[in-house]
Amino acid sequence: MKFGIIVFPGSNCDHDAYHVISKQVGQPVDFIWHRDTDLKSFDALIIPGGFSYGDYLRAGALARFSPVMDSVKKFAATGGFVLGICNGFQILCEAGLLPGALIRNRDLNFICEHLCVRVETSDTPYTNEMTPGSVLRIPIAHAEGNYVCDDTTLAELQREDRIVFRYCEPGGAVTEAANPNGSRDNIAGICNHSRNVLGLMPHPERACEDLLGSSDGRDIFRSLAATLAAVA
């Protein structure tokens, strides 16, 4: 089982993700420069947070054209696991691997704080070790995390159980007050139709050790590792 972390110019959570996979999950992991196109040796890819291409034009818009992205699309199309965190989620949306878009936060602020998300489904490779309804305390750090999509897409996401995380109160209630950025339906993370591609705005890689205030994010990586172990 080998994890790959894609590094664009401007990625800045790549080392956090590397640390979590190597130290907390205890699996082999390597960085992949955005000009590399050979993904054959990898079983799962992480597109980390940061500001790829300085967020020029739109967050994630220019990373979509990096050479590695054609390979990522093929990797995902053949069932490979792709996890996009924060800017990674924005890139996956811009690349068309996930539906919808992430626009400027409702109140314009860059928000950097720990908050709560509810696990909405255990039917993904990233949440199969969790119980639906459980609450994770994970930080967000973004200015463009306001998830938007049209009515048809939202209905499809709901019908296919593809809303994986929703912003919620500490007790688990999904309320407007718990919605930090104005995201439609309190969406914090979604998966694709085949459920192998997940994007989320919160940073689970920053919540994997008690020393950092929360270790709730670890379950996402552990679920993925368990999935990979079962496939192998």
Next chain:
Amino acid sequence: MKAKVFVSLKPGVLDPQGKAIQHSVELLGFSGIADVRQGKYFEIALQESADQDQARESVTRIAREVLSNPIIEDYLVEIES
């Protein structure tokens, strides 16, 4: 030859930046402003020899596939010879 591309948020997509700008404009003393929407404007210089129809086709594709995100934005292309 020059191409101008205007990218604007689709109607209905929340524009908090436009709202903040509207608020500042009102603080400055201007009244009667119903709404402000913020967009993007691009100038693309084309080689003088370029064919105008072809240029429009190319720039439209650039506007659709790069400059705008069709989920949230509309675009308008103008070609100036």
